[in-house]
Amino acid sequence: MRQTGTRDHLITTGLQLLHTRGFHASGVQDIIQAAGVPKGTFYTHFESKEQFGAEVLGRFWEQRAARTIAVLGDETRPPLARLKAWFDAKVTEREDRKVHPGCMIGNFAAELAVDSRLVRDRLASIFAAWTTLLAATIREAVAAGQITIALPPETVAAFLVDAFEGSVLRSKVDRDPTALRRLREVVFTTILVEKAAA
């Protein structure tokens, strides 16, 4: 396997493992075993498990960001419909699986934000990028006269990301999508308030 192929294979395998089991519950031994590579190979590609975790988190966000951009950036639809579609997709993703490991971003924030500066910095960039994407669509919906908001789009967007992460945690405990449905209901009733058609 080529060097970049091995590195990529380790990240793909690690993404599955670290998402399902968590960072601290997955040892380097588990990762190399699942990937079928010798331990030395792991340390050829990654300085430490912490660095590996940061790379895996980056990959998780790449995939998540691509889906988010596909939904929120779909300019064939009005901005409010895109915002609703984004929240709907979160409910649907959860409806499809009884046991769900939740969001790796929130899980890593819980497990690693205090002790790992590397992961914390990566999480901060992810939160900022995600907030920017949501804020842009919220701004469009306001400009199009579809919704009213009581606070600036950036404030609302940052809050929605936080509220989403909390709702995902709760839905892990509930083992059902109730918290994500509640999030959608509260958001579109009180925070992104649809204007009555003129």
Added chain:
Amino acid sequence: MRQTGTRDHLITTGLQLLHTRGFHASGVQDIIQAAGVPKGTFYTHFESKEQFGAEVLGRFWEQRAARTIAVLGDETRPPLARLKAWFDAKVTEREDRKVHPGCMIGNFAAELAVDSRLVRDRLASIFAAWTTLLAATIREAVAAGQITIALPPETVAAFLVDAFEGSVLRSKVDRDPTALRRLREVVFTTILVEKAAA
């Protein structure tokens, strides 16, 4: 040390350790070392680390619930003032510490909700009790004509708990209370909407 004294000592020590470092990052060895007891003693009192974790989480909630009841149940103040005081206390707690391990309830939801039924059931009870406390005060504030809400008190309360947990995660990443201040601002601007004095 009496048997109950040792058990209590282990829980108190474990609360500190598991809250600061997380569940999986703290070994039984770390716990008994911090508590200064032999390993056999740990297993005299707890069947497993998982059971220990559930007990520690219960202790965390006992303390958290006592503070919550003290603030939300203080009938010398109007209900809206109590709700504001609860959110203010969350901001203040964070302002006092640069590095904060966040909320053990959210951390355990992230780390253990999928794999441990014992912890998951404990978390579900905690979320239910917490929601009931908040919902009661919200209901009082509505009845007193202080606020309007667009959804039932239980829905709003459950959402506020979720949004709080997400905001705590974010404030771990930010290392400051921004997310908790934003939570308070969004909540009292859009969700628990103060009625203008008649």
